Amino acid sequence: MNHVHQSCPIARTAELVGDTYTILIVRDLIGGSKRFGQLQESLQGVSPKTLSQRLKTLEAADILTREAFAEIPPRVEYTLTEKGQALHAIIEAMREFGETYLPEPIGDVLRAS
């Protein structure tokens, strides 16, 4: 994106979260801290490289923190910052839109029953 857009607060937010995996990472962390492997499992289809890149970008933007624990095997956890938690309103608006306007595909309904 071009920095020309940055005088608009919507554009600045879009540059941060205008990405599907980023939205899903924030969605997952709203429920509490998660390990890399847990996020990878939740975001089925994401490559470790892409997930790692997104997490680094979000850490640099002060949306989440990364904490490494000296255990065997090593444990790394990601947690939303206060700024990251403030994305909750956007995620909730997306949930409401999806529930109302994007019905669950029939295939998924069948699998869930």
Next chain:
Amino acid sequence: MNHVHQSCPIARTAELVGDTYTILIVRDLIGGSKRFGQLQESLQGVSPKTLSQRLKTLEAADILTREAFAEIPPRVEYTLTEKGQALHAIIEAMREFGETYLPEPIGDVLRAS
């Protein structure tokens, strides 16, 4: 994105609007119908091909309608559907987040003064 995610309404919405240009197109159309050229001017840096692709995707998803007027030169206008207008809550949540947590870059403030 993988269809596995689609049982989550947030993921379904993210697949639709998890893209910076898409968010900015919806932002622009909330204010009323716009022509292709007006959108291209607003989304500085977008290529005509990318803008055209995004508009086609959003038309197919019933987020906007495309209307061509038989004028000289031909005029094409894009307008949000009722479903597209329902994205307003997401855009407003993004505006509030940006205003609170993503301050305008100093360079932009100086240019605006």
